Amino acid sequence: xxxxxxxxxxxxxxxxxxxxxxxxxxxxxxxxxxxxxxxxxxxxxxxxxxxxxxxxxxxxxxxxxxxxxxxxxxxxxxxxxxxxxxxxxxxxxxxxxxxxxxxxxxxxxxxxxxxxxxxxxxxxxxxxxxxxxxxxxxxxxxxxxxxxxxxxxxxxxxxxxxxxxxxxxxxxxxxxxxxxxxxxxxxxxxxxxxxxxxxxxxxx
Numbered sequence: 001x002x003x004x005x006x007x008x009x010x011x012x013x014x015x016x017x018x019x020x021x022x023x024x025x026x027x028x029x030x031x032x033x034x035x036x037x038x039x040x041x042x043x044x045x046x047x048x049x050x051x052x053x054x055x056x057x058x059x060x061x062x063x064x065x066x067x068x069x070x071x072x073x074x075x076x077x078x079x080x081x082x083x084x085x086x087x088x089x090x091x092x093x094x095x096x097x098x099x100x101x102x103x104x105x106x107x108x109x110x111x112x113x114x115x116x117x118x119x120x121x122x123x124x125x126x127x128x129x130x131x132x133x134x135x136x137x138x139x140x141x142x143x144x145x146x147x148x149x150x151x152x153x154x155x156x157x158x159x160x161x162x163x164x165x166x167x168x169x170x171x172x173x174x175x176x177x178x179x180x181x182x183x184x185x186x187x188x189x190x191x192x193x194x195x196x197x198x199x200x201x202x203x204x
């Protein structure tokens with residue numbers, strides 16, 4: 001009887017842990033962008049950028065999947081790719097809320113299970129975009145993906161390829177513009193003319 005009570009208590013605790021749902025993310029900073037670039041077994045990238053509502057827009061553009069061995073699943077893993085490039089070093093799926101890989105509700109899946117929420121790769125390439133509500137580009141969020149990795153699996157769960165998720169610079173180089181009358185080219189022709197006039201006045 002004592003053993004039965006302990007077992008029931010343990011099972012109840014497991015159910016509580018497994019039943020936690022991931023919250024909808026709304027805190028990804030405006031203009032934030034991260035990318036995982038593949039250039040070995042696969043070519044292309046998985047890009048993550050902040051959406052207008054603070055969630056994350058994901059663009060998956062990859063080519064070179066084998067003709068057999070699919071469908072291919074892909075996830076955000078909890079560790080970056082090690083220096084030797086071995087994808088087993090990316091460890092497990094990102095799972096801060098103890099999600100269930102077999103859940104049917106998106107919020108109850110592992111946070112890093114992108115293909116579980118949006119579909120696996122069926123052919124030799126993929127070019128799709130979607131909004132994911134459970135990953136974050138905010139480093140203070142438990143679901144933050146920066147510095148982690150995207151790992152792609154065969155149907156049998158062995159690992160096909162992986163790439164680090166790195167931040168993309170959002171800064172841009174200023175470009176000189178011209179108005180219709182040419183008065184504002186690179187600081188303004190008017191400014192140049194004024195300087196010339198002052199110089200001329202000094203000479204006179």
